[in-house]
Amino acid sequence: MTRARPHTRSTVLAIAGLIPLTSAARADDGVAAAKAAIEKYAGPQTTWQGPTSAPKPAKDMMLVYLSGDEQNDISREYGLSMKEAAAKLGWKLTVIDGKGSPSSWVSGFNQAIALKPNGIAIFADAKSLQDPIKTAAEKGITVIGLHAASLPGPTPDLHLFVNIQEDPREIGKAEADWAIADSKGTAKVVVITHNEYQIAETKSGATKDAILACAGCKLLDYANFPASEAAQRMPQLTTSWVQRFGLPIYITSVGDNDLDFAIPALRSAGVSPDQAKLIGADGNRSAYERIRKGKQYQTVTVSEPIELQAYQAVDEFNRAFNKAPPSGFVQPPYLVTAENVGTQGGDKNMFVPENNYKAEYLKIWGIAP
CATH class of the missing domain: 3.40.50.2300 (Response regulator)
Incomplete structure (x- = not known):
């Protein structure tokens, strides 16, 4: 039987030297991967990835938007943009201020139900609103979330037709x-x-x-x-x-x-x-x-593309009113940096993807721009 030779001092040092080299290589790989990711996130978004068809718009619909907090400009902008998009279809939209707390969200949602709308959009956590959302569903009111759940897409466990947000x-x-x-x-x-x-x-x-x-x-x-x-x-x-x-x-x-x-x-x-x-x-x-x-x-x-997502919310409501499934659209995240801050809507201090989304939605709704 051949006996294993003991390690020489140089062999031990060589093996020991591999450890920091391997760790350094892993660290370098991690930094390189992070740089590649941010380059992707910071890149222009010019291709329309949303729906290319839609049901004929329902007539005379009434929507309510429960704002999470009107003191937050993102929450407020959703309401303004949804009102604009709803008006394109001849719909009306009322805004209720949720004032930034779960208890106020519940109160605001109950106010929304009392208005007897066809649909309610919420920029508030759906899990905090399960009882009133369930009540709305029982009354035949469609509820759509904006940043209302952990992930985008249909959210039946929270009684949401769909939840709209980036991932x-x-x-x-x-x-x-x-x-x-x-x-x-x-x-x-x-x-x-x-x-x-x-x-x-x-x-x-x-x-x-x-x-x-x-x-x-x-x-x-x-x-x-x-x-x-x-x-x-x-x-x-x-x-x-x-x-x-x-x-x-x-x-x-x-x-x-x-x-x-x-x-x-x-x-x-x-x-x-x-x-x-x-x-x-x-x-x-x-x-x-x-x-x-x-x-x-x-x-x-x-x-987040606030205006785009507001138009998407109106489109998703129309699908629900026509008994059609959600569109499945999720806009990718966009990283705003010092280098790209003036592009993709940056001159307006907001993310406006250069993918012609307004014209795309008007086209599938059958409305002339």
Whole structure:
């Protein structure tokens, strides 16, 4: 029997040397993958991927839009754009302010039911509204969600005909990818979420998972509090993160609105914008303005196409009223950066895909532009 030769000192050193090389290679691969992902997310969206046919529009329909909070410009913009789209079909739309809390959402939804509409759209968490949504369904009222559940698409378990949004798993990953690429795989990250919304939990979970999977990165905190308390919570939290964790630091959030209240605290503390980088989502007007000006702490946002999704909501209502299935359309996420902030609607401080979506919807509704 041949005896195994003992390892020589040089062999041991060679084997030991493989470990850091392999880890470094894995880290480099992770950074390269993050850079490739953000290049895709930041690219132009010019191809129409939505429906190419639709049922004949129903006549004289009445809709109600339950806004999650009219103080949030994204929530407010949905109502304005839905009213415009509904008017194209000769429909009426009423807006009710949900005032940013689950209890107010329930009250607002019950007000919506009392108006006896044909359909109700909600920019509020559907899980918090299950009893009134079930009541609406029993009365034959179609309910459609905008950011109302964890994932886009038909959501029968929550009594939604369809839920309209970008895929929050991709949004959350895009936020993490930007931090990983920008830091070359060494980001120290705080993740902010508002888990009264299922979409927020899914989005922030994807960010957290991607940061934890980055070998050289560190998850500093996973901060969950009600979105309506951002003005009260964010200044103190931001100051405490800088004091506890030091600089540089990346702060990601499921919504740009949180970052409005982080920036004054950073300025007061004399923190350089190069040392505290804020990463948001939704594409609020304030986020666009900060990214455009530069040196305003916020570096990117993953923007939702609010006007497009409002037109989609009206289209989905029409499908429901005609007993047709949902369209199945989900617009891909779009990463707004300093390099592309002036394109794809950026001159209007919002994400407006250059895919001619208004003309496409008017065409399938049989309406001349």
